[in-house]
Structures are given as structure tokens and as C-alpha cells.
Amino acid sequence: MGVVRQGWKLAGLLAILSLAGAAAVSAHDPVAALKMSRMPAGMQAVPFELTSLDGARVKLSDLAGKVVLVNFWATWCGPCKEEMPSLARLQQQLDPKKFVLLTVTADLQRxxxxxxxxxxxVALPVLFDEDQEVSRSFLVRGLPTTVVIGRDGTLFGRAVGPRAWDSPEAVAMIRQAMEPAQ
Structure with a gap:
């Protein structure tokens, strides 16, 4: 019993230290400030091709060289719908030659x-993941889930749950992803 209690105390201490460290890092790290998960270095995004609301085919490979934010959502998801205006405002703030915002839904009600x-x-591109294959490949378990893909096709960051995508932290995070790799 004492070992279990000591384990819980250690876990609590580590959690407090982790939060304190995250707060210190977040002042300089927009990914941490947004409470996003960083992806392992070099992990490539799974290629996909989906049909948009207007019938166009969109291939991730055609967007190489741009930072791509992919937001998985559904019409029945309240937090998803609430964050849509902030996604649209983010899209308006960034250079379309360097940044693309895509929303992906498994909804069938076009x-x-x-x-x-x-x-x-809201004017955002909506792509249909009718068989949910793309959602599965990006390990979407809850909505909204947002994945940021770097210019080189590597996964930059991931967020589960709504965010203020037009916040200074979000804009800074996208701008950081736009910077050339060092």
C-alpha cells in the first residue's frame, strides 16, 4: 500500500512539474501555448484524396510546400461548429501561397x-471522408481534432478539442510551421 501511495505522490509531483514546465515553455512555444501535441520528428502525414463540397478532388500531395491545417468536424458536434468562425478568420490572416486550411467531415448531409x-x-473548404478512412489514418477519436502538416509533409502538431484558431498563439504556431526547417 505504501508503494502505491508513494507512486501516486510521485505521479502528482511529476504532473505539477510538467505543468509548470509547460507554462514556462508556452511563453515561447506557440504549440505548447495552444495545448497541442507535438508529433515525433519526421513523421509523415498519410497521403489522402477527398472530394470537396463543390465536387473538386483535393489531394494532400498537391499542397506540398504549404502548411496545411486539417480540421476534422461534424455538424452534430457543438464545439466543432463553435470553432468554425475562428478557423475562417485564421484562414483570412495567412498567405494562401503558404497556408491551406481544410475541414474534413464524415457527415453525408451535403x-x-x-x-x-x-x-x-463561414467560407471554408469542406472535404468528405465518407468511409472515414482518412479520419482513421489520422487517429481521430474525438471531435474536433485538428492536425497541422508542415511544408515538407511531416506532422507538426495535433489538437483534440476546440481552439481559438485566430488567436495570436495560433497564428504564431502556423507562422512557426511556415519557417524553413533548421
Missing amino acids: QGIAQFLSQTG
């Missing part, structure tokens, strides 16, 4: 999605 976008005044 008319409902078009109506939602129209009602909210």
Missing part, C-alpha cells in the same frame, strides 16, 4: 453542411 456554412457566413 445540403445540411452547405446550409450551415451559409447561415454562419
